[in-house]
Amino acid sequence: MTTVRWRDTINLDDLWEGDMTAVSVDGESVLLVNVDGSVRAYANQCPHQASALDQGDLDGETLTCATHLWEFNALTGLGINPNDAALKSYGCQVGDDGTIYVDIGR
Template sequence: MSEQVTVANTNEVAPGTGIVAEVNGKSLAVFNVDGTFHVIDNTCVHRGGPLGEGDLEGEVVTCPWHNWEFNVKTGVSVNNPSACVATYPVVIEGTEVKVSL
């Protein structure tokens, strides 16, 4: 059974940006796409770059290390569609952004 954990408050992630959240031993990237929150693994599958520190344009984040791009809704790489990062279901409770782990 999955556990819902708080990864951020809605006011911590401005629209068009992302942050890194460490919860339960996992490093997650939390993104705000026009008021809708998405959470993916923070580690780029290419070389381990921190996706939560990358630039977000629309639904696509660019890894700050080697410019690999990932859709934050699906986790699929734009550069290599066979590569992807895990995505997590998001629930907003009040001002808390929660994910199921």
């Protein structure tokens, strides 16, 4: 049985809608994205060649890696182009005080 370990990161006030940022959680680089008020957390690396996704672009629900222009759905983490790829996702929740919590599974 896996124990959930929520780690506090930043406040929602620091991650505007349509924005993304990288944070460190237990030494792991995590990408936080805010799509229309829905916050998601992913490993901050493209599954193609591990490029940092925070260097890419977030346009609506589409997250594009800057290195080779791979595209992902920012709400699901599923690949758009190519469609057989996916981002590694982490548990994410926003507390009553606006703190964004992430569980990377360690």
